[in-house]
Amino acid sequence: MSRPAIAHIRLDAFRHNYRIAKQFHGGKALAVIKANAYGHGAVQCAKAIESEADGFAVAAIEEALQLREAGITAPILLLEGFFEAAELPDIVANNLWLVIHHLWQIEILLAAKLTKPLQIWLKMDSGMHRVGLSPDEYNRAYLRLNNHPNVAKIVLMSHFANADNLNSAHTQQQIEVFKQTVSVLNINNTEISLANSAAVLGWPQTRNFQGLAQQSLPKIVTQWSRPGIMLYGANPLYTNAALANQKELLKPVMQLTSRIISMRKITKGEAIGYGSIFTAECDTMVGVVACGYADGYPRSAVTGTPMAVDGKMTRLIGRVSMDMLFVDLTDIPIATIGSQVELWGDQVPANEIASSAGTIAYELFCNVKRVQFTYTDI
Numbered sequence: 001m002s003r004p005a006i007a008h009i010r011l012d013a014f015r016h017n018y019r020i021a022k023q024f025h026g027g028k029a030l031a032v033i034k035a036n037a038y039g040h041g042a043v044q045c046a047k048a049i050e051s052e053a054d055g056f057a058v059a060a061i062e063e064a065l066q067l068r069e070a071g072i073t074a075p076i077l078l079l080e081g082f083f084e085a086a087e088l089p090d091i092v093a094n095n096l097w098l099v100i101h102h103l104w105q106i107e108i109l110l111a112a113k114l115t116k117p118l119q120i121w122l123k124m125d126s127g128m129h130r131v132g133l134s135p136d137e138y139n140r141a142y143l144r145l146n147n148h149p150n151v152a153k154i155v156l157m158s159h160f161a162n163a164d165n166l167n168s169a170h171t172q173q174q175i176e177v178f179k180q181t182v183s184v185l186n187i188n189n190t191e192i193s194l195a196n197s198a199a200v201l202g203w204p205q206t207r208n209f210q211g212l213a214q215q216s217l218p219k220i221v222t223q224w225s226r227p228g229i230m231l232y233g234a235n236p237l238y239t240n241a242a243l244a245n246q247k248e249l250l251k252p253v254m255q256l257t258s259r260i261i262s263m264r265k266i267t268k269g270e271a272i273g274y275g276s277i278f279t280a281e282c283d284t285m286v287g288v289v290a291c292g293y294a295d296g297y298p299r300s301a302v303t304g305t306p307m308a309v310d311g312k313m314t315r316l317i318g319r320v321s322m323d324m325l326f327v328d329l330t331d332i333p334i335a336t337i338g339s340q341v342e343l344w345g346d347q348v349p350a351n352e353i354a355s356s357a358g359t360i361a362y363e364l365f366c367n368v369k370r371v372q373f374t375y376t377d378i
């Protein structure tokens, strides 16, 4: 038998979550499958929704070409655009859409000799201050690009810094900056894109034809959402009490499991593992699970982090090591060598593991490696 650490990927859950994202937002949805679909397998995830997805978004051309080579013909947006002029012929040949986020890209794009014009997504920095043209630069850039022979269409785009914090006024401020800037352009048939997962779920004013379309931008014809993390079943607003009813909305896509490979009883006062950071307060049955930080389970997870053994909830104890970790089996008498352990998935929300390790579910998913991946769909 091979090492039992497995990431089970449920493609039907991924499809369900995509439908929820689309339904919530009401417009078109680009499924964000950058970074190998947040560690889930980009080609498999893309294929699972290929027939219904409005398009996909990845970080860069390498990720897009992998999808094209696998036969995906749907639109694909490059979220960072291009990094050098040499990519442009492949971007044209593979029919890719690209974000333009800086003036240096505009100079290259306008100087290039292309065989076909490109569809671009012009990104505004409305307040996140990561990438994007400042509101001052934005409209001038739009006017230079619009009707240029290298440019087929321009989608107006921005990204939120704090949409996962429903108490922050920053998201509404960013919406206002975006609206004020683009309303000056006074263009017809505008396509815009603002909402990531947190905005889709928590900010109705960024949804299709609510707020934006009815207020100062009556000429919007299409609004695109860009959901990522929610497609994988992790709600970025999960700590928000007001949205507690969203708990069951999304289905976990990845179930990370392994098995117990060793058991021993330790007596009160004995310690386990590296650093001896866990000392038994009473006689304790300790299980060793074949999964560690080299598989992507976070080393920073603390004693008490939830885990399920044969369907029963229990906890991580001691320090996570590279290939193994410890589980408390004291209250699970049926546990035995070979018992299945869920590290995260249906019973153990990835968001909870993330918070007990001081990180976010995004990072947990992206870090999964070395384990076997299995895919199911129904």
Ligand SMILES: *Cc1c(COP(=O)(O)O)cnc(C)c1O
Pocket (backbone or CB within 6 Å): 032, 034, 079, 159, 195, 196, 197, 198, 226, 227, 228, 229, 230, 236
């Ligand atoms: C990654 C990314 C997204 C998806 O964000 P989630 O929080 O995972 O929904 C959307 N837009 C841009 C520009 C991104 O880089």
